[in-house]
Amino acid sequence: MSVKLTGLLKPQPTSRLLLEASAPSTAPAQPGEGQADHQEPGTALLPERRLQARVDVAIPVQIESKGGPHQARTTDLNVTGASLRLLAGQPALGADERSGRLVLRLLLKQAVPPIPASASGDVSDLTVPGEIVWGGLDGTEARTPRVGIRFLHDSANVQCTLAELVGKLLTFCGQADDRPDMVQLLSQQVEWLTGDGRRIAACQDGSLESHPGAPLVIIAPGYGETKTDYVTLASYLAANGFHVLRYDHTNHVGESDGEMAEATLSSMNQDLGAVLDYANRKRPTSPIVVIAANVTGRVALKRLAQDHRVALLVVLTGIMDLQAALRAHQEDSIVTFLRSAGLGMMNLLGLNVDGDRFLSDAIKEGYADLLTTIEDAKRLQTPVLFFAAEGDPWTQPDAVKKVLASLQTHEAQLYLIPDALHRLRDNPRQTLALVRLVASCCMERFFPDRSRKGLVEPSPRTIAAQIRVEQERARARHSKRKPALREFWRAHLDHTRHLLNVSAYWHLLEQVARLAGPLERGERVLDPGCGNGELGLFLLTQQAYRLRGEPGPKFLPPQYVGLDFVPSALTSVRMNLAQAAAEIRDKSPATVMAHPLLTTTLLVADLDSPLPIHDNHFDRIVCNLVLGYLQDPLFTLREFVRVLSPGGKMVITSLKPQADLSHIYRLTTQQPGQPEAIEAARRMLLRFGTIKQAERDGMFHSLTRQEFALLLFASGAVQISIHSAFDDQAYLAVAEKLPR
Numbered sequence: 001m002s003v004k005l006t007g008l009l010k011p012q013p014t015s016r017l018l019l020e021a022s023a024p025s026t027a028p029a030q031p032g033e034g035q036a037d038h039q040e041p042g043t044a045l046l047p048e049r050r051l052q053a054r055v056d057v058a059i060p061v062q063i064e065s066k067g068g069p070h071q072a073r074t075t076d077l078n079v080t081g082a083s084l085r086l087l088a089g090q091p092a093l094g095a096d097e098r099s100g101r102l103v104l105r106l107l108l109k110q111a112v113p114p115i116p117a118s119a120s121g122d123v124s125d126l127t128v129p130g131e132i133v134w135g136g137l138d139g140t141e142a143r144t145p146r147v148g149i150r151f152l153h154d155s156a157n158v159q160c161t162l163a164e165l166v167g168k169l170l171t172f173c174g175q176a177d178d179r180p181d182m183v184q185l186l187s188q189q190v191e192w193l194t195g196d197g198r199r200i201a202a203c204q205d206g207s208l209e210s211h212p213g214a215p216l217v218i219i220a221p222g223y224g225e226t227k228t229d230y231v232t233l234a235s236y237l238a239a240n241g242f243h244v245l246r247y248d249h250t251n252h253v254g255e256s257d258g259e260m261a262e263a264t265l266s267s268m269n270q271d272l273g274a275v276l277d278y279a280n281r282k283r284p285t286s287p288i289v290v291i292a293a294n295v296t297g298r299v300a301l302k303r304l305a306q307d308h309r310v311a312l313l314v315v316l317t318g319i320m321d322l323q324a325a326l327r328a329h330q331e332d333s334i335v336t337f338l339r340s341a342g343l344g345m346m347n348l349l350g351l352n353v354d355g356d357r358f359l360s361d362a363i364k365e366g367y368a369d370l371l372t373t374i375e376d377a378k379r380l381q382t383p384v385l386f387f388a389a390e391g392d393p394w395t396q397p398d399a400v401k402k403v404l405a406s407l408q409t410h411e412a413q414l415y416l417i418p419d420a421l422h423r424l425r426d427n428p429r430q431t432l433a434l435v436r437l438v439a440s441c442c443m444e445r446f447f448p449d450r451s452r453k454g455l456v457e458p459s460p461r462t463i464a465a466q467i468r469v470e471q472e473r474a475r476a477r478h479s480k481r482k483p484a485l486r487e488f489w490r491a492h493l494d495h496t497r498h499l500l501n502v503s504a505y506w507h508l509l510e511q512v513a514r515l516a517g518p519l520e521r522g523e524r525v526l527d528p529g530c531g532n533g534e535l536g537l538f539l540l541t542q543q544a545y546r547l548r549g550e551p552g553p554k555f556l557p558p559q560y561v562g563l564d565f566v567p568s569a570l571t572s573v574r575m576n577l578a579q580a581a582a583e584i585r586d587k588s589p590a591t592v593m594a595h596p597l598l599t600t601t602l603l604v605a606d607l608d609s610p611l612p613i614h615d616n617h618f619d620r621i622v623c624n625l626v627l628g629y630l631q632d633p634l635f636t637l638r639e640f641v642r643v644l645s646p647g648g649k650m651v652i653t654s655l656k657p658q659a660d661l662s663h664i665y666r667l668t669t670q671q672p673g674q675p676e677a678i679e680a681a682r683r684m685l686l687r688f689g690t691i692k693q694a695e696r697d698g699m700f701h702s703l704t705r706q707e708f709a710l711l712l713f714a715s716g717a718v719q720i721s722i723h724s725a726f727d728d729q730a731y732l733a734v735a736e737k738l739p740r
Contacts, residue, residue: 054078055169059111064103065093072147074106077169079162079476080632081130081150092145093132102130104149108165116168126161128153150635152609163476183239184208185462194250194274201255202247202275203227203470205234209241215311215446216243216279216286220272220300222293222316223263224351226254226696228470232432232463233291236439239458241447243286247275249296253351253696255477260693261345263353264361268299276309287311289442294394295319295349298367301403305379312445313384314438317392317417320399321370322362325349328393330662330685331669334359334368345686349394350660351696352689370399374406383411385441387434390416413441474698482606486566488694493531493569495687498680500534503671504664505684508624508653508726509538515723515734516620516651519543522556523619526643528607528636529626530562533573536600537580543597544584557596561618565606573602607636613643621650625730628654628702629691637715647739650717651732657702659729661688667727708733 054076061084063070070093072084086092106126108115115123134148153159188204217237219230227246234244248254249271251262258267272290279288289312292300297318304310319325326333329349337343343355359368366372384407388400397416404412417434436455443451499505512535519525519539527535539558546555562573577600584597605612608631621640630636640650661684668674668681694700703711705722708731712720717735725732 054083055166057111057113057115057169060107062105062107063093064105067093075146077166079151079159079166080635081133081148084147084149086145086147088144090145093135093147101152102132102149104128104130113169115165126158126165128158128162159482166472166476168476183456183458185235185238185458185466187466192274192278194270198250199257200247200250200271200274200278201227202245202278203234205238205244205246207238207241210238210243211241212283213285214241214243215289215442216245216283217289217291217442218272218275218279219244219246220268220275220290220292220296221246221248221254222297223268223295223349224253224692224696225293226474228467228474230291231467231470233435233438235458235463235466236435236455237442239456240439240443241450242289242442243283245275245279247271253693255474260351261354262357263351264358265295265299265367266361266365268296269303269365272296272300272303273307276307280309287446289314289446291316291438293317295322295325298322298373301373301380302367302376304382305376308381310382312442313380313382314442315384315386316434316438317387317389317395318400319395320373320403321396322367323369324396324399325394329660330665334363337363347662347685347689350662350689351693352686370402373399373403377403377406378408380407381409383409385413385415385438387415387417387438390418471698471701476698478694478697478699490566490568492687492690493566493572495683496680497532497572498676499532499684500537501674501677501680502664502668502684503677504667504727505534506538508730508732509535511723511725511732512622512624512651512653513538513542515732516622517649519558519620520555522559524559524617524645525561525620525622526613526618526640527560527562528605528611528621528623528640530564530573530602531569531624533562533569533576535622535624536560536562536573536577536598540577540580540584540598544588547595547597548588555595557598559599559601561601561603563603563605563607563611565604567604570602570604574600607639608632611639611643615642616645617643619645619648621648621652623650623652625653625655627652627708628695629700633703634711634714637711637717641716641737644737646737649734649736651734652712653725653730653732654703654708655688655726655730656728657704659688659702661685661729664727664729703731705731 055078056076057074059074059077061072061074061082063072063084070090071087072090073087075083075085077083104127106128108123108125129152130149131152132147133150136146137143151158151162153162184207186206186208189201190204191199191201193199217234219227219234221227221229227248230246234246237244248256249263249268250256251258251260251264251267253260256271272292276288276290279286288310290300290304290310291314293316297315298320300313300315301318301320304313323332323334326348330347333343333346333348333355337355337359343359345352346355348355348358362368366375386400386404388397389395390397400414404414415437417430440451440455443455500509516525525539527533530536539560543555543557562570564570564573577598581597603612607626621644623640627633627636637652640652644650665681665685668677671677691700695702709720709722712733712735716738718738719734719736721734723732723734724730
């Protein structure tokens with residue numbers, strides 16, 4: 001058998017976005033020097049810096065204010081607020097009403113378009129408190145007053161009702177770009193039950209130009225991915241005449257039934273079989289293409305070795321040697337499992353699963369190593385295209401080449417991708433080149449005449465709109481009530497009490513402290529989302545070392561204020577700081593302890609609500625690995641700017657979307673004689689696996705560099721710079737407040 005090998009051209013690198021910015025702006029950031037003046041599909045943002053989708057819906061609203069009742073209608077709505085247009089003849093809201101609290105009654109039964117009924121068949125009106133954040137007149141001749149409302153609900157029931165309401169109304173089918181040369185794309189949610197009663201959630205994508213008998217492409221998302229990760233690929237395929245069916249695995253992240261903890265490769269195999277059955281029922285005359293990524297590529301290889309209904313298999317960065325991938329990610333979990341059962345919950349390839357269930361299934365069902373993959377490949381009759389990342393330790397191109405050599409089919413082709421690419425979302429620019437190549441390959445095979453005319457490019461804005469809709473729908477589906485969210489973070493903090501034992505985390509705090517600037521004159525430092533108080537402990541230690549070098553009353557101690565919405569965390573902070581101070585006192589000379597090291601205040605407060613702090617109060621704000629987990633990051637950043645003193649500085653960190661903390665775990669295990677550090681790193685990896693799963697389910701959102709910068713601009717901060725930190729797993733932003 002001959003195998004054709006093709007290289008994939010690497011896109012030219014561009015300068016990093018928004019490394020420095022010197023002026024506040026509410027306009028989208030301009031490209032930096034050497035940066036392309038366009039955005040890749042799927043990464044372009046519609047003008048919505050709150051990172052929350054708005055739905056266009058007209059809901060009658062009765063407003064109760066100090067000045068009396070008003071009548072209005074919503075023009076758009078999201079989970080945190082709404083835009084209202086006062087009805088004709090209604091007076092504008094006065095100054096007292098603008099600064100006061102309003103009560104809004106949303107008459108949901110009269111909404112246009114109608115709101116889908118719940119399972120009980122009832123649509124109830126909703127009462128929610130709010131405040132005005134902006135006001136003005138619309139651009140019509142009538143000059144009707146309009147206001148922007150921020151909801152101030154403190155009820156978990158109201159919060160969940162709003163999330164469910166927005167989720168029901170989030171549908172997008174068509175164009176966000178009205179250019180006549182752009183092909184019209186159509187997306188539709190579908191779901192069905194498998195033979196054992198599990199619900200599979202999917203999305204059908206197509207265009208008005210797609211022929212009924214055109215090929216149907218099934219996109220099986222990789223391990224740790226959802227159907228939303230493949231909107232860009234689906235859009236390119238749909239724009240070029242294919243029907244596309246994207247789905248979420250059961251027992252996995254996404255919208256299908258089941259919990260990630262119960263994930264197995266056999267379950268993924270059964271899901272793919274159920275999707276193939278569905279595809280044959282819905283489009284019996286269409287040839288079927290299966291596109292599968294990373295671990296799912298291995299699953300598809302086994303499925304199609306026995307199931308011959310597929311005309312083409314495309315494997316994207318497929319993991320052909322599971323044991324080697326696990327070893328590269330963290331450790332040889334298969335050997336560990338064989339030596340001792342009872343592994344329990346563990347982090348595998350970035351997400352937490354029942355280790356015993358997952359690994360026993362992989363071994364028993366023949367997924368565990370390269371030899372079992374080669375045995376499946378020998379039985380494969382389907383033509384196959386492999387796209388392998390050259391520098392990726394998970395996928396290992398040499399293993400892919402061995403699998404290709406064992407294939408009996410004469411139609412096999414390998415494309416090599418420069419650099420590592422575990423998952424499509426890891427590198428948007430690299431992903432776009434891959435998406436275009438995959439679409440072109442499918443075109444050449446099924447539409448050879450059309451392919452010679454070139455690839456049809458879908459609208460980037462349409463792709464971005466569809467991604468946003470699906471992300472917000474997932475967020476609404478998985479939204480947690482505030483008590484459940486508080487319990488989630490309490491458990492997280494309980495398992496990460498010893499983060500300071502991890503050297504990479506200590507180095508992160510050193511970088512934060514260095515960029516925040518010296519603390520020598522009694523500066524007031526706010527630590528919002530302080531967790532277990534690691535920053536306070538670091539500042540305490542730092543002050544002790546400083547006074548050892550220069551004893552005397554030269555330095556005034558910083559005034560540290562820790563703030564968190566988990567009361568038990570603040571209790572731990574108080575105990576940790578007291579214990580650390582006692583240890584420093586026992587080990588330090590009297591000249592050091594003659595002066596206070598740190599004054600401490602701890603407050604219970606929710607960062608999704610207005611901070612209980614006066615304006616212009618703090619000299620420094622340090623918010624560490626919190627921002628991406630907030631309901632409305634822009635609101636919180638504006639609160640930070642409000643309480644920051646003129647000329648004050650804030651340092652904010654956020655994990656990158658593609659963060660992989662197994663790298664930090666491996667570095668820690670390589671340090672001899674530090675069992676406490678290794679255990680702390682293991683717990684960190686496990687808990688961040690839980691957070692990553694919640695992020696994949698839409699609960700949280702890790703900020704890209706561009707999103708981070710846009711939010712800081714919109715907050716009113718100036719002198720913004722963004723750096724890499726935490727062994728390249730996080731972004732670190734430094735910004736200031738305009739001096740008087």
